[in-house]
Amino acid sequence: EMLSRGLVRRGHQVSIVTTKHPEGIEHEQHEGVDVYHTEAPSGKYSQQWWLESIRKFIALQERIRFDLVWSQGAGGDYYAQTLKERYGVPLVSILHGTFGGEIRSALRQLSWGMGSFYYLALAARLYYHRTRRRSHVESAEAVIVVSEELREEVLSAYCIDSRRVFLVPNGVDEERFRPLAEQGRVIRQRYGIAESAKVLITVGRLEREKGGQVAIQALPRISNALGEKVVLLIVGQGRYREGLERIARREGLLSQAFFCGFVPHKELPAFYNAGDVFVMPTLREEGLPLVLAEAMACGKPVVASRIGGIPTIVKDQDMLFRPRDVEELSRKVTKILADESLATRLGRKARATICEKFTLRRMVEDTAKIFESCVKSGK
Numbered sequence: 001e002m003l004s005r006g007l008v009r010r011g012h013q014v015s016i017v018t019t020k021h022p023e024g025i026e027h028e029q030h031e032g033v034d035v036y037h038t039e040a041p042s043g044k045y046s047q048q049w050w051l052e053s054i055r056k057f058i059a060l061q062e063r064i065r066f067d068l069v070w071s072q073g074a075g076g077d078y079y080a081q082t083l084k085e086r087y088g089v090p091l092v093s094i095l096h097g098t099f100g101g102e103i104r105s106a107l108r109q110l111s112w113g114m115g116s117f118y119y120l121a122l123a124a125r126l127y128y129h130r131t132r133r134r135s136h137v138e139s140a141e142a143v144i145v146v147s148e149e150l151r152e153e154v155l156s157a158y159c160i161d162s163r164r165v166f167l168v169p170n171g172v173d174e175e176r177f178r179p180l181a182e183q184g185r186v187i188r189q190r191y192g193i194a195e196s197a198k199v200l201i202t203v204g205r206l207e208r209e210k211g212g213q214v215a216i217q218a219l220p221r222i223s224n225a226l227g228e229k230v231v232l233l234i235v236g237q238g239r240y241r242e243g244l245e246r247i248a249r250r251e252g253l254l255s256q257a258f259f260c261g262f263v264p265h266k267e268l269p270a271f272y273n274a275g276d277v278f279v280m281p282t283l284r285e286e287g288l289p290l291v292l293a294e295a296m297a298c299g300k301p302v303v304a305s306r307i308g309g310i311p312t313i314v315k316d317q318d319m320l321f322r323p324r325d326v327e328e329l330s331r332k333v334t335k336i337l338a339d340e341s342l343a344t345r346l347g348r349k350a351r352a353t354i355c356e357k358f359t360l361r362r363m364v365e366d367t368a369k370i371f372e373s374c375v376k377s378g379k
Contacts, residue, residue: 147309184273
């Protein structure tokens with residue numbers, strides 16, 4: 001949505017075709033962006049989504065006459081397979097990961113104790129992708145990737161000329177996401193957290209692949225090392241919330257682990273500012289996590305899994321740890337919390353990195369140039 005609104009501000013007309021609206025709304029407009037809803041349920045790509053999305057495209061094409069189709073991930077795959085040649089509208093695919101990365105992420109969460117059926121299902125999905133679900137990448141005029149690591153993965157996984165693959169990292173509004181100490185104090189007061197307490201924060205969907213369990217398991221180790229109770233704010237909602245609560249209850253950490261639930265995006269700067277360190281213990285091969293960039297823009301030191309595209313934005317090895325390694329996560333967080341000057345230096349460096357390379361303005365401008373070039377060359 002941020003990219004869409006940025007393109008509208010540059011004078012472009014943007015229409016989004018997406019999944020079903022909870023209230024059955026078919027069309028709405030947000031800050032100049034037209035959003036058209038299909039009947040396909042959200043949550044995953046499905047045959048229904050692909051069929052309804054191309055029907056919607058055909059209907060809109062008769063009226064709007066699009067200059068370019070932008071596929072977010074595999075969303076535009078059926079357009080690439082069935083309509084691209086007919087309409088001749090150039091296609092650009094923006095990728096935040098590959099299917100191979102999805103498989104590896106899933107395997108990190110499985111064990112043979114869960115049954116070989118899961119592995120066979122994953123193998124079948126991988127085979128299907130390798131033989132069918134590739135057209136949105138390989139037939140695109142341009143492919144945009146969000147991290148250096150993902151660019152290498154795409155060039156390895158797909159038959160595509162490297163000259164058609166462009167790196168445009170995710171960007172954040174550094175004016176909105178910035179150090180705001182007073183707003184952070186308000187959040188601490190809301191949860192009854194002392195101003196002097198050490199606070200960790202993690203933000204994201206509460207799914208097993210996001211690794212919230214790793215952060216919870218690290219909490220007592222960090223507290224013991226510092227000699228004081230450390231608090232963890234867990235922001236987000238998802239299917240694994242009950243599982244995480246069970247872990248916290250079993251470890252006797254319900255007085256330290258606060259489940260904040262869903263937080264509107266406009267309120268996130270205050271939550272980031274309530275923390276001393278942002279942790280991202282993901283097991284998933286992320287492209288370039290926006291929440292990580294947002295926390296860094298707020299001047300927070302981060303400790304994140306060394307996985308996927310995260311090293312593109314987090315270069316300091318003091319801020320990276322091996323996925324699922326509770327001990328390493330604990331050591332690195334403890335080191336930062338125990339050294340205020342180190343925490344300040346890392347926080348300032350984190351914000352400087354965002355302001356220099358990962359702003360929303362730069363993301364929109366770089367993406368728009370690629371779009372405009374594809375439209376120009378296609379005419």
